[in-house]
Amino acid sequence: MFKKSLALGIVSGLLAGIAGIVYAHLYYTINEADFSKVASTVSIISASLFGGVLAAVGYTLLDKWLKARGEIVFNLVFTLISFISLLGPIAVRLPRNIDTPELFPGMVIPMHFFPALAWFTLKPLFIRNK
């Protein structure tokens, strides 16, 4: 089980990272606000990958402990953690040489949902419902 969920976590993390990079470039173009110094390509990919792998570990553990209810609890916890993680970009203090910090949460907040979105979308391809 862990092998499959880890593969799902890595693939969904990578896809979330790619989606994040595309979204960031769109955001820079539309808003003329460049946050690439604080949210670089590498940091977007690695943060998304971290989220995916963490989800894989969480899914495996909850599936093992709670059996049939494990997936329901996991989905709730994953969504809840994605919401709670929004506090990070809202509270973060950027270097002061970066203009328009008020536009930063608008760029990063959607990215916090990309790993969960990718996981839920790709899960049927990796893990079949029991």
Place this chain on the structure above:
Amino acid sequence: MNKLFYPIAAVLILATSAFTFLAAPGWQIADSYSISFTNDEASGIFKDFKGTLVFDEQNPGAGKFDVLIDVTSINTGNGLQNKHAKSDEWFDAAKYPQIHFVSRSIIRAGNGYQATGDLEMHGVKKPISLPFTFKRTAQGGIFTGSFTISRSDFGIGKPGGEVPEPVKLDISVPVTKS
């Protein structure tokens, strides 16, 4: 009367041109200036700063500073905090969009200088003394100063509370010859 016009004009022109040699040189503010404020709870910078700086190390008494800081250019690094700082609870940028300092006198003090003048902020004008140094550089020079004000003296924020009263200001203004 006509006979006196040209001699008087000549004397006036001579006198005026002679005093221009005595006047302290004016400086152009370079883009790489930094106006920052810090205390235990809040810190940030003001991005927009302009004004006239007239100063000569050999004759500081002839100098004059008249500078304006745009309150709306405040940047704490956090969008919500910027909005909060500009609100009527703190700087009230809509009503008081500028911080204004005009020097009345500049004297030598220790290894540097001291500009005494009026600081107007949040609609309150108070006399302050601003210690600073001036160093010549290849491009012109650099003014550097640090001083502390009490935010309640200017009615900024509620007295007491989480944000401490003293706010330290660090100023670094590179200048070129104008």
